[in-house]
Amino acid sequence: MKLWYPYKQMKDLGQVPVMVAGQGTQMILEDGRILTDGISSWWAVIHGYNHPELNHALIHQVSNFSHVMLGGLSHPPALALADKLVAIAPAGLNHVFYSDSGSVGVEVALKMALQFWKNTGYTGKHKIISLRNGYHGDTFKAMEVGDDSDFSSAFADVLHRGYFLDTPTGGFHADAATLQKDFTALEDLLKAHAPEIACFILEPIVQCAGGFRIYSPLYLKVARELCDKYEVLLVLDEVATGFGRTGKLFAAEHAGITPDIMIVGKALTGGYMGHAATMASTRIFNSFLGDSYDKALMHGPTFMGNPLATTVALKSIEIIERDHYLSRIAQINAVIQSEFDKIESPAIADKRIVGAIGAIELKEESMMAGFRDFAINNNAWLRPIGKVMYVMPAYIITDEELLFLIGIMKEWISRIYVND
Ligand SMILES: *Cc1c(COP(=O)(O)O)cnc(C)c1O
Secondary structure, three states, rough: OOOOOOOOOHHHHOOOOOOEEEEEEEEOOOOOOOOOOOOOHHHOOOOOOOHHHHHHHHHHHHHHOOOOOOOOOOOOHHHHHHHHHHOOOOEEEEEEEEEHHHHHHHHHHHHHHHHHHHHHHOOOOOOOOOEOOOOOOOOOOHHOOOOOOOHHHHHHHHOOOOOOEEEOOOOOOOOOHHHHHHHHHHHHHHHHHHHHEEEEEEOOOEEEOOOEEEEOOOHHHHHHHHHHHHHOOEEEEEEOOOOOOOOOHHHHHHHHOOOOEEEOOOHOOOOOOOOOEEEEEHHHHOOOOOOOOOOOOOOOOOOOOOOOHHHHHHHHHHHHHHHOOHHHHHHHHHHHHHHHHHOOOOOEEEEEEEEEEEEEEEHHHHHHOOOHHHHHHHOOOOOOEEEEEEEEEOOOOHHHHHHHHHHHHHHHHOOOOOOO
16 A cells, blocks of 8 residues: 555555545545535535635636745735734734644644743743643644544653643533532642743633533633633634634634634635644734844744635635624534434433534444444445544535434444443
8 A cells, every 4th residue: 555544554444435526515436426524524624525616716826826935925815814814813813823734833833832931031931731632733742732642652752741631521511610620720730830831722612633522611711811810821722613613713702712822724724725824912923023033933834825725715714704604503503403312322421512513422432333334335424533423514514414414323323232
């Protein structure tokens, strides 16, 4: 096998479907089969495949120029997208740094946070707090703040781990009493170690790759207050949650807070190509101003601000706003809610829903064995994570397509034999 696939023991690769065309939520395979995509290609392809307006915007830009360096040069799509992102992001995130993937966007965010303290004259603030079950990408610093041992165990002895806190308890609607021990854990950690802590990075509201663990906006509110109190920066990784996925344009809006730094990626370009943006407050940005390179942000991915990526991102945001995607997402949420209510089985450990995300956790990972192939054989693309099966569809999905996908999950669950 010449092509090396991700997250896969290549020894037992098995049959890999080959997609040759896409249309909306439909993935057309080489052998003629058509799959309905339930997970929008790693949560990015929010407008579906082969979207005429996104295509058109790209073709227009291609016939102009496809790439130019952003070092010492600029171009209209990069400038316009920065304006647009600042306009729609939580108030105060006034500065935009582009990169080519979510992982790199996270690296940039952590560099900003670490260097901010150095630039403002603090020394020793070099550690980072993150959450158990968090995922922030596969590059080294991103791995360090991530918690999935499957992703990082091969590198355990070269990772300089910071501090980890438990995923906040109680789900989206947890009240202050339920969350008290999580607040206490955070405050105890900050009280003891704030002078060596640069920032707290977390995925707001839902930890996606870590199994779609949803927590309360109250936790984010309190995290914002405690970070301010103890002089630690708050970094929100919205790579998966950004652009409507949790029912708000950005998950931070559930809590009404503005982080010091925020990363967006995945759906930024409507899933058309890899790109990310790390957004920072003016306080962060200003700390990098000075008379020498010492204080500057010395980072610059070759393809940052790529004209095609920024063009398609602008068009994507325009469509999200024009076509009222947030109400479409509310409708997707309603369908998931009512359909999940009808799925009952002793095999189910938990059902978790927020925005356009519906996840069902089974009791044992072994109960998921064969599910991906079962879905393919039933013309659906539903790739589980561990013992969690989920839908995270394109926002253009129809109710019928969504019912079809959830029906396949239900059918699989009904076939699981539980001996209890
Ligand atoms: C996917 C993801 C990343 C990494 O993005 P890549 O584009 O795959 O590098 C980082 N953070 C979160 C929350 C993600 O879901």
